[in-house]
Amino acid sequence: MTNYIRAFAVMIAGLLLGFAMTAVSLGLGRGFGALHAGPWTAWPRHGGADISPYARAVLARSGEAPLGRDEGLAFFAPADSSGAPLDGRCDYRVADTAPAARFWTLGAVSAAGRLIDNPAARYAFTSSEIARREGGAFEIEIGAQARPGNWLPVAREPFMLVLRLYDTPLDVESAPDPATFPKIVKLHCA
Incomplete structure (x- = not known):
């Protein structure tokens, strides 16, 4: 009888350890195959058939619908160009040009990936509506x-x-x- 109890305890411990490791794996990131460009990171495989099971689970938990590989790419920047985490108590400037694309959007989301509620109802800029400087470069103030x-x-x-x-x-x-991606520069903090 004690062998059965030990076997049952080992099975329960194995299941708990497996669930804990899965939860930790899903909380650590968005999977494998990241593409980096300065502070910007994209996961091109998320929109294709070769998505990893961990990335699929992360996307299922978040409810995010990634762009298909032929549609485009989404780059995320949780830090500025110097590597410091983005903080809403500070002001930033996103400047210069964006990589070649038929159309682009640049928006801010909470650390959890949700839209940030604001009285101006401004959630993003698009390449077709942004005011540009001579030569096509742009500046977006964030704060x-x-x-x-x-x-x-x-x-x-x-x-x-x-x-x-x-x-x-x-x-x-x-x-x-x-160098083809916008720079994120911290201006000052409150």
Whole structure:
């Protein structure tokens, strides 16, 4: 009888350990095959048939619908260009150009990936509506206080930036040039 109890205890311990390791694995990231360009990171396999089981589980938990591989790529930036985490108590400038794409959007989301509620109802900028400087470059100011020009409001909490490139010729098999991505510069903190 004691052998049965020991075997049952070992099975329960194995199940609990398996569930714990799965929960830790799902909480650590978005899976394998990340594509990095400075502070920006994308997972090109998320929109294809070769998505890993861990990435599939993370997407199922979040409810996110990734872009298909032929549709485009979504790049996430939880930190500025110097590597410091993005914080809503600070003001930032996203500047320069975006990689080649037929259309792009740049928005801010909470650290959990949800839209940030704001009285201006501004959640993102698109490549077709943004005010540009001569030569095609742009600047977007990000912060909790309203300001003129291209301003993207955020809450006074950690956040991420999301750059979605639609119909892009970007080579997902090699590392993209970080110089072709917008720079995220911290201006000052409150």
